[in-house]
Amino acid sequence: MQQFGSMWFLACVLGIGAMACTSEATSQADAGSSGDSQTSTLVGSACTATTATCAGNNVVACVDGYEASTPCGANAYCNYGACVDTSIVLPRDAAPHKERSEWWYYTGHITSGAHHWGFEITVFQYDMASLLGQPGLGYMCHVAVVDKDIRQHYHTDTISMEPQQWQAAPIALEVDNCRFELGGDGHDHIRGQIPKGAEKDHMGDPWLIDLTVTPQKRPAFHGGDGIIPMSAGAGSSWYYSYTRLAAQGTLTTPNGDFPVTGQAWMDHQWGAFDIQDFKGWDWWSMQFDDGHEIMLFQFTDWNGHLASQAGTLVDPAGNLTPLEGMDAFTVKSLRKWPSPHTDGIYPLDWDIAIPKMAWQISVKTSVDDQEMYNVAQNYWEGETTLGGTRGTTPLTGVGYTELTGYATDLMDPKK
Numbered sequence: 001m002q003q004f005g006s007m008w009f010l011a012c013v014l015g016i017g018a019m020a021c022t023s024e025a026t027s028q029a030d031a032g033s034s035g036d037s038q039t040s041t042l043v044g045s046a047c048t049a050t051t052a053t054c055a056g057n058n059v060v061a062c063v064d065g066y067e068a069s070t071p072c073g074a075n076a077y078c079n080y081g082a083c084v085d086t087s088i089v090l091p092r093d094a095a096p097h098k099e100r101s102e103w104w105y106y107t108g109h110i111t112s113g114a115h116h117w118g119f120e121i122t123v124f125q126y127d128m129a130s131l132l133g134q135p136g137l138g139y140m141c142h143v144a145v146v147d148k149d150i151r152q153h154y155h156t157d158t159i160s161m162e163p164q165q166w167q168a169a170p171i172a173l174e175v176d177n178c179r180f181e182l183g184g185d186g187h188d189h190i191r192g193q194i195p196k197g198a199e200k201d202h203m204g205d206p207w208l209i210d211l212t213v214t215p216q217k218r219p220a221f222h223g224g225d226g227i228i229p230m231s232a233g234a235g236s237s238w239y240y241s242y243t244r245l246a247a248q249g250t251l252t253t254p255n256g257d258f259p260v261t262g263q264a265w266m267d268h269q270w271g272a273f274d275i276q277d278f279k280g281w282d283w284w285s286m287q288f289d290d291g292h293e294i295m296l297f298q299f300t301d302w303n304g305h306l307a308s309q310a311g312t313l314v315d316p317a318g319n320l321t322p323l324e325g326m327d328a329f330t331v332k333s334l335r336k337w338p339s340p341h342t343d344g345i346y347p348l349d350w351d352i353a354i355p356k357m358a359w360q361i362s363v364k365t366s367v368d369d370q371e372m373y374n375v376a377q378n379y380w381e382g383e384t385t386l387g388g389t390r391g392t393t394p395l396t397g398v399g400y401t402e403l404t405g406y407a408t409d410l411m412d413p414k415k
Contacts, residue, residue, distance in 0.1 A: 040068035052081030054319065057218065059083060077221060080319045088226035088240050090219065091184020095168035099270045100127040101237075104173065104180055106190050106213070107285065107400040108247050108264030109383065115258070116148040117251060118366065118383030118400070119209050120155075121192030123178045127274075128161070139163050141178035142372055143192035145207050145251075146383050151367045154207055156198045157374040186215030186242045186266070200373070204254035211249035213264050215242050217318040222295065224322050228310060230273040230299070237271035243285070243293035243314050263287060265400065275377070276412070278307065280405015282331070284352070284363065286386055288397035291316030294361075296329060296352070300405055313357070321357075329354045339380075341373045344407025346380045352388075362387040363399060371407075378407035
């Protein structure tokens with residue numbers, strides 16, 4: 001192969017058509033942990049042994065003296081120059097599953113001129129036996145907008161036994177005020193509406209979030225293989241995110257329509273777990289201006305003790321670093337906010353440290369009252385701003401935080 005590599009390089013330099021720079025050769029290159037032999041495509045000039053890298057879902061490495069690109073295939077993804085097996089296959093798994101719990105979740109930050117808003121649009125599918133004591137699946141739609149400039153939160157929610165549309169090919173999910181048209185690759189059209197008279201706090205309405213989102217990175221498969229534990233003894237969940245989506249569209253407000261642009265985050269999670277198996281969780285999504293993203297979560301058991309925690313750090317190139325174990329990161333809340341709507345007392349504003357990677361993160365709440373109180377499960381879903389340091393480098397960014405288990409819920413186990 002070394003002789004062939006030299007001939008290929010010479011032909012490439014001379015521009016000989018029979019051996020163009022895009023010629024293909026079969027190689028037994030190591031594609032990473034998946035262990036499969038793949039067909040490699042020559043993508044560059046002669047090289048010496050260097051660290052392998054990722055180009056999309058391909059491993060790019062120096063093989064026998066020339067640069068070659070090897071696809072990881074449908075059941076693996078490229079991470080730090082190696083193929084990592086995953087249990088999630090896209091676009092198949094972007095569609096609904098027949099599991100006990102599932103949700104598709106979008107949050108984001110949008111602007112029109114100097115005006116700033118945050119938003120949430122979420123569709124839930126639940127086993128209704130645990131919610132209402134009857135068999136079958138039920139559906140929920142949650143929509144929220146936070147106006148950062150006037151520090152006001154608007155929201156609505158519905159529960160339905162039948163969706164308006166629920167199909168896998170093409171993927172279209174519509175539940176009352178929520179509609180998702182999913183491309184299966186992160187190219188999605190999302191709509192969330194707060195109809196006239198439906199705003200829970202009797203604030204101004206109507207509102208309509210109508211956006212197309214485009215992935216700026218490949219999906220992040222949490223837990224390494226796309227599976228995370230849902231606290232001790234609570235089962236597991238498939239879980240992936242698009243951690244940085246470009247967003248563009250229209251925001252309809254009580255004061256008119258505004259063209260908006262910004263960035264969003266998408267979570268899709270499903271599994272046989274029951275959210276009654278643990279008291280609650282705290283979850284953070286963070287999008288830093290330097291191109292990093294971080295997802296963190298921690299579970300609390302019914303005794304009020306921290307039961308487990310984990311997360312994922314995504315570098316600017318899309319490589320994933322799992323954050324696992326009770327010593328992977330620390331979280332300290334700086335104050336509390338008592339809800340005027342429920343009996344919940346929520347922690348707000350956090351100092352988060354990732355000691356082994358020298359991250360010190362400050363998470364500040366933009367508006368205190370971002371509680372999504374509803375008949376099924378009360379939770380706080382809030383837009384945040386980020387600061388801190390990575391080593392000696394200052395950090396800035398935006399995020400969302402979700403807090404459950406702090407208010408009494410219909411879905412709590414009967415005492």
